[in-house]
Amino acid sequence: MPLVNTKKMFEDAYKNHYAVGAFNVDSIAMVQGLLQAAEDAKSPVIISISKGSRKFMHPGNIKELVECVSKDITIPFAIHLDHGDSFEVCKSCIDEGFTSVMMDCGDDVSFDERIRLTKEVADYAHAHGAVVEGELGELGGEDGGSGHGGYSDPQAVKEFVLKSGVDSLAVSVGTCHGMQKHTTLETGLIKEMMALLPNFPFVLHGSSTINNANLKDFNDYGGNICGAVGVPEEQIREVVKLGVCKVNIGTDFRVAYVAALRKSLALNPSRFEPRTFLEPAKKAVYDLVYHKLTNVFGSKGHNKF
Numbered sequence: 001m002p003l004v005n006t007k008k009m010f011e012d013a014y015k016n017h018y019a020v021g022a023f024n025v026d027s028i029a030m031v032q033g034l035l036q037a038a039e040d041a042k043s044p045v046i047i048s049i050s051k052g053s054r055k056f057m058h059p060g061n062i063k064e065l066v067e068c069v070s071k072d073i074t075i076p077f078a079i080h081l082d083h084g085d086s087f088e089v090c091k092s093c094i095d096e097g098f099t100s101v102m103m104d105c106g107d108d109v110s111f112d113e114r115i116r117l118t119k120e121v122a123d124y125a126h127a128h129g130a131v132v133e134g135e136l137g138e139l140g141g142e143d144g145g146s147g148h149g150g151y152s153d154p155q156a157v158k159e160f161v162l163k164s165g166v167d168s169l170a171v172s173v174g175t176c177h178g179m180q181k182h183t184t185l186e187t188g189l190i191k192e193m194m195a196l197l198p199n200f201p202f203v204l205h206g207s208s209t210i211n212n213a214n215l216k217d218f219n220d221y222g223g224n225i226c227g228a229v230g231v232p233e234e235q236i237r238e239v240v241k242l243g244v245c246k247v248n249i250g251t252d253f254r255v256a257y258v259a260a261l262r263k264s265l266a267l268n269p270s271r272f273e274p275r276t277f278l279e280p281a282k283k284a285v286y287d288l289v290y291h292k293l294t295n296v297f298g299s300k301g302h303n304k305f
C-alpha cells in the first residue's frame with residue numbers, strides 16, 4: 001500500500017507547479033471514491049480526517065480501514081489529521097499510523113506558546129516518520145459556519161516556521177471554511193511569504209468553490225442552503241501556480257456526496273438497499289475529485305516521485 005507522508009509529495013508539487021488535494025472524508029465510501037479518482041488520474045492525494053470524523057469512523061483503526069480499501073491502489077497517498085487541537089490527539093493519530101497531522105492551537109494562544117505547542121508535535125512526528133502542518137493566521141468558519149479571520153503576517157510566518165520545525169503551514173490569505181467565502185485571495189501576501197521562505201510548502205484551507213450543479217441537486221431534493229459563496233477555481237489555479245502545495249476541500253466534497261444521496265433517495269422511494277443510494281454518492285465524490293485533480297490542482301500524472 002503506497003501510504004506515505006507528504007514530504008516528497010510537496011517537494012515534487014513545488015518543483016512541478018501543482019498542488020496536492022486534501023479531501024475531508026467522513027466515511028469509508030468517501031475514501032473509496034477519493035482513492036479511485038486519484039488512481040484513475042494517476043495523482044497523489046491526501047485523505048484528510050478531522051477529529052470528529054475520526055471519532056465517527058473508528059478511532060484506532062483508520063489505517064486498517066484504509067488498507068482494506070486500498071489494496072489495488074498504486075498512487076501515493078497520505079492519511080492526515082485535519083485540525084488536531086492537542087499534542088495528545090496528534091500523538092494518538094501518529095501512533096495509529098497517520099502519516100501527517102495538523103496542529104491547530106486555536107485563536108487565543110500567544111505566538112510563543114503556539115511555537116512551543118507546535119514544536120512538541122513536530123518533534124514527536126519526526127521521530128516517528130510523520131510530518132506536521134502548522135497554522136498561523138485565523139482561518140475562520142471551522143465549525144462549518146462563516147467567518148473571515150485575520151490574515152497571516154509574512155515576517156511572523158517566517159519566524160514561526162523556523163522555530164517550530166513544521167513541514168508545511170496553513171496560512172490565512174482570504175479563504176475560510178464553510179459556505180461563505182471571499183471570492184478574491186490576497187495573492188500579494190502569498191508572494192511575500194514565498195519570497196521569505198522559498199521552497200517551503202504553504203497550505204490553503206477553505207478552498208471549496210461550491211459547485212452550483214451539486215448545490216442545485218442538494219436544494220432541489222429537500223436541502224436548504226442559501227447564499228453560498230465559494231472561491232472561484234481560477235483563484236485556486238492562480239495560487240497553485242505561485243507555489244501553494246496543498247489545497248483543502250471539505251465543503252465541495254461533502255455537498256457532492258449528500259446531494260447525490262438526497263437525489264437517489266428521492267428518486268428511488270421503494271428501494272431499501274443502502275448501496276442503491278451510496279453508489280451514486282461515491283460516484284459523485286469520484287467525479288468531483290477527478291475534476292479538481294485534473295482541472296484545478298494540476299496534479300494529474302504526477303504519481304511518481
Ligand code: 13P
Nearest residue numbers: 178206207208248250251
Ligand atoms: P472548505 O470548507 O472550503 O471545503 O475547506 C475545508 C478545509 O479547509 C478543511 O480543513
